[in-house]
Amino acid sequence: MAAPDLLDPKSATHNTKPRLSFSSKPIVYNSGDDCDTITTVMKWKTVVAIFLLVVLYLIIGATVFKALEQPQESTQKYLIVQEKINFLSRHACVNVSELEDLVKQVVLAIRAGVNPSGHPSNESSMWDLSSSFFFAGTVITTIGFGNVSPHTKGGRIFCIIYALLGIPLFGFLLAGVGDQLGTIFGKGIAKVEKMFVKWNVSQTKIRVTSTVLFILFGCLLFVALPALIFQHIEGWSALESIYFVVITLTTIGFGDFVAGGSEIEYLDYYKPIVWFWILVGLAYFAAVLSMIGDWLRVISKKTKEEVGEFRAHAAEWTANVSAEFKETRRRLSVEIYDKFQRAAYIKRKLSSELGQNPGQDMMPCKRTLSVNFTDELEKEGLPTLTKNGSLYLNGLTPDFPDRGEISIIEHLK
Amino acid sequence: MSTAFRSCFVLSGFILAYFTYLLLGALVFSAIERPVEETLKSNLDSLKAEFLNLSCINATALEAFLEKVLKANKYGVSVLENGTLHTNWDLASSLFFANTMVTTVGYGHTTPLSDGGKAFSIVYALIGVPFTMLVLTACVQRLMHPLTYGPISMCQRRAGLQPRAASVVHFIVLLVLVVLFFFVVPALVFSTIEETWSFLDSFYFCFISLCTIGLGDFVPAEKPGQRLRALYKISVMVYLFVGLMVMFLVLRTFHKLADVHGWTAFFQLPSYEEEHEDKEPIVEREPDDESPEAEKASIKPQNPSSQVSYNSINR
Numbered sequence: 001m002a003a004p005d006l007l008d009p010k011s012a013t014h015n016t017k018p019r020l021s022f023s024s025k026p027i028v029y030n031s032g033d034d035c036d037t038i039t040t041v042m043k044w045k046t047v048v049a050i051f052l053l054v055v056l057y058l059i060i061g062a063t064v065f066k067a068l069e070q071p072q073e074s075t076q077k078y079l080i081v082q083e084k085i086n087f088l089s090r091h092a093c094v095n096v097s098e099l100e101d102l103v104k105q106v107v108l109a110i111r112a113g114v115n116p117s118g119h120p121s122n123e124s125s126m127w128d129l130s131s132s133f134f135f136a137g138t139v140i141t142t143i144g145f146g147n148v149s150p151h152t153k154g155g156r157i158f159c160i161i162y163a164l165l166g167i168p169l170f171g172f173l174l175a176g177v178g179d180q181l182g183t184i185f186g187k188g189i190a191k192v193e194k195m196f197v198k199w200n201v202s203q204t205k206i207r208v209t210s211t212v213l214f215i216l217f218g219c220l221l222f223v224a225l226p227a228l229i230f231q232h233i234e235g236w237s238a239l240e241s242i243y244f245v246v247i248t249l250t251t252i253g254f255g256d257f258v259a260g261g262s263e264i265e266y267l268d269y270y271k272p273i274v275w276f277w278i279l280v281g282l283a284y285f286a287a288v289l290s291m292i293g294d295w296l297r298v299i300s301k302k303t304k305e306e307v308g309e310f311r312a313h314a315a316e317w318t319a320n321v322s323a324e325f326k327e328t329r330r331r332l333s334v335e336i337y338d339k340f341q342r343a344a345y346i347k348r349k350l351s352s353e354l355g356q357n358p359g360q361d362m363m364p365c366k367r368t369l370s371v372n373f374t375d376e377l378e379k380e381g382l383p384t385l386t387k388n389g390s391l392y393l394n395g396l397t398p399d400f401p402d403r404g405e406i407s408i409i410e411h412l413k
Numbered sequence: 414m415s416t417a418f419r420s421c422f423v424l425s426g427f428i429l430a431y432f433t434y435l436l437l438g439a440l441v442f443s444a445i446e447r448p449v450e451e452t453l454k455s456n457l458d459s460l461k462a463e464f465l466n467l468s469c470i471n472a473t474a475l476e477a478f479l480e481k482v483l484k485a486n487k488y489g490v491s492v493l494e495n496g497t498l499h500t501n502w503d504l505a506s507s508l509f510f511a512n513t514m515v516t517t518v519g520y521g522h523t524t525p526l527s528d529g530g531k532a533f534s535i536v537y538a539l540i541g542v543p544f545t546m547l548v549l550t551a552c553v554q555r556l557m558h559p560l561t562y563g564p565i566s567m568c569q570r571r572a573g574l575q576p577r578a579a580s581v582v583h584f585i586v587l588l589v590l591v592v593l594f595f596f597v598v599p600a601l602v603f604s605t606i607e608e609t610w611s612f613l614d615s616f617y618f619c620f621i622s623l624c625t626i627g628l629g630d631f632v633p634a635e636k637p638g639q640r641l642r643a644l645y646k647i648s649v650m651v652y653l654f655v656g657l658m659v660m661f662l663v664l665r666t667f668h669k670l671a672d673v674h675g676w677t678a679f680f681q682l683p684s685y686e687e688e689h690e691d692k693e694p695i696v697e698r699e700p701d702d703e704s705p706e707a708e709k710a711s712i713k714p715q716n717p718s719s720q721v722s723y724n725s726i727n728r
Contacts, residue, residue, distance in 0.1 A: 054548050057541060058515070062507035064533060070502040072526040080485040087478050093469045102464050106479055107486055109457045144626035146521045151630075156617045163624055243531040250542050252519035255629060297547060 130271055134260065137275050140166035141282060143253035147261050178283040185214060215288065222249070222281040230259055233270070248278060249285040505643035509634075512650045515541035516657055518627035522635060553661045560587070561666050580670045591663055595656050596620065606645070607633060623656045 088094060127135075131148065138145050139159060150156050189210045196206045227241035236244065236257060244257040259274045260266055465472060502510075506523065513520050514537065525531050561583065568579035596619050603615035610618070610631065618631040634645045 054515075054545060057544065058508055058511050062504055062511050064537075066502045066504060066507040072530075073502055076485050076526070080481060083478065083481050087474070091470045091474065093467075098464065098467070102460065103482055105457060105460050106482065109454075110483055110486060139626055139628075142517070142624055142626045144519065144621065144628045146627070146629035149628040149630040153613060156613060160617060160620050163620070163626060167624060239528055239531055243535055246535045246538060247519065250517055250538050251625065252514055252517045252538060252542075253627065254519050254521035254524045256521060256524040 134271055134275065136162070136166075137278070138253065139163050140170045141251060141278065142167060143248055143251045143278070145253045145255035145258050145261075147255045147258050173279075174283055174286070177279060178286065181280065181283050182287075185217075189213065218284045218288065222277070222284045226277055226281070233266075234259060234262060245281075249281045251282070503643070505646045509646045509650055511537070511541075512653065513627065514538055515545040516625060516653060517542055518622055518625045518653065520627045520629035520632050522629050522632040549658055549661055552658050553665060556658070556662055557665060560662060561669065577673055580673050584666055584670050587663060587666055591659055595623065595659055599652060599656075603633060607636065609636075619656075622653055623660050625657070 084099070088096065088099065127148070135148050139162060142163075150159050192213065193206050193210060196209070223242065223245050227238065227245050230236060230241040230244060231238055234241075234257075240257060244259065247254055247257075248259075260271045461475070464470075465475065502523070510523055514534065525534050565576070565579050565583050568574050568583060569576060572579070574582065596616060599619050600612055600615035603618060604610050604612045607615070614631060618633070621628055621631075633649050634642055639645065
């Protein structure tokens, strides 16, 4: 298997965990197959199809978010406007523009991380060493909460350079952690599997059970437990804690909830533990997400296979049907031709009996045809008929013998 | 046993290096930003004092008011006069939001407020993130042929360069082109459209977004009274998606370069390579008919481009 993608924190763990080798799945759509042109065509189609699917997914998400969030937003808006009006009416000496100015400044301050409410104490800063450490961590893991962000030119330039070097470094680290994690889990699960083997359970069931176990155990350790801790320490609701955990560990990192970001008095070792949890949790989440990705790929591959099978069946069916159709047509045309032959023969007999000249010029092909068909007049097995028929009726439409026969009959009359 | 020991050693080396790096960053950030913060604080103090002096308000009433304003602001609702006109959750903005979520950029300028929204985000993200990664991998894999393998083999044939040299040349050219077209040009565009952004700010924004860090201090199309807001947002979305794909492509090319030069063999954690063959995967592919292909795939040499697993996305 290829080298781990060490440069990408999200992908790093995935490759280095052969034990939980969801990643060593065979190549799906872009399999380097034999015929290049065929795979090229298929690749594009698959990619375009999946792309459209993603766009659809986004649109669905957008509509749902809009439906869920817009009412809340309107309520907030209404409330705050009311508040403003109340304030202005209660304190008549304040004019609107002054208030606006103050609010603007306050908002800017908040975005800079300064809390103007209360007395901004000189002791706690958003840029003291531990907070800067946390910020540097969020940059490197690409979570990027954003509750704190650099405002100076120098800070921003440094941030760019820092991220350029730090993200690959973190990728290396994550690869290593993921590897260790995989080893530990793998050993545990191997033991469990041994137990199952004793009970003579099928391989697939073992594998499935071990996956489920892995997911459950990991969820418990990296999601449920931290969520409880956050709920207790930060004072968030259960949903908010889980939301924070998921948003952080998928490295989305909105920043509306940040562990260690509020004004509460934290224990000294709280922030380092949070950071350590992020590191290990990221490795776990990378594994889970890769598993989901693999399942999606398996589903898409299965669908593709099924579609391929369906197409193959359809093609086969069509081929069969058209072959049968052709055969029926041939049979029919042969029968019709045969009947006309008989009619012509009878006519000739009649005309010869009536003393007329039978020796008309018959078209050579017709003669050959008639000769052959008189042989076949006994109506041998249809296959032979069709075989001969196909030789001679090749290119001849069923109409042809009719017209020919009619002309001959007319000749004979 | 020695390989296991060595891997542990290498891992702890990395952890140590990582810690040092973080510490260094913390020190530098602290040194740069703290003075600015102090200035802002004192400005704000004096502003508040001024305000209180002029008017008849007492401090507590002002505090209460400010708290409410800040709470609303956290939700993206602005109390300023012209702020009531636009909503953060019209279709284009929601689409933008969904996009930042699945690409894991996550600006945070708008966040779900309701409980339903939060619960939905959890599920949406858990499915959407791997899904997007899958798409990006597929696209990048497809793009590697015309953009990397093609030019490299062309270099080799026409210019007669060795594979190593050809890949280096190609990588440098690719890097220059990417920086030019995905950082410099968009930064220029953004600095023109957004009046308050300087060129450095725009460049910083492009970088932070394309690395999916997404701090959220700069977000385009957020100005009140922005013309053609929906169109602007959607074009930014497209730019982010394509840019992300290109970043993956660059990283993957770099990976190939490293492979050709044998660097990956050097940097790889040793346990990874050797133990791979005899480790049995915990989860066999769900359908058993895939196993013959799987063996084939696992025997393949370290060719990162053959790695399709969605997570092997280079950024």
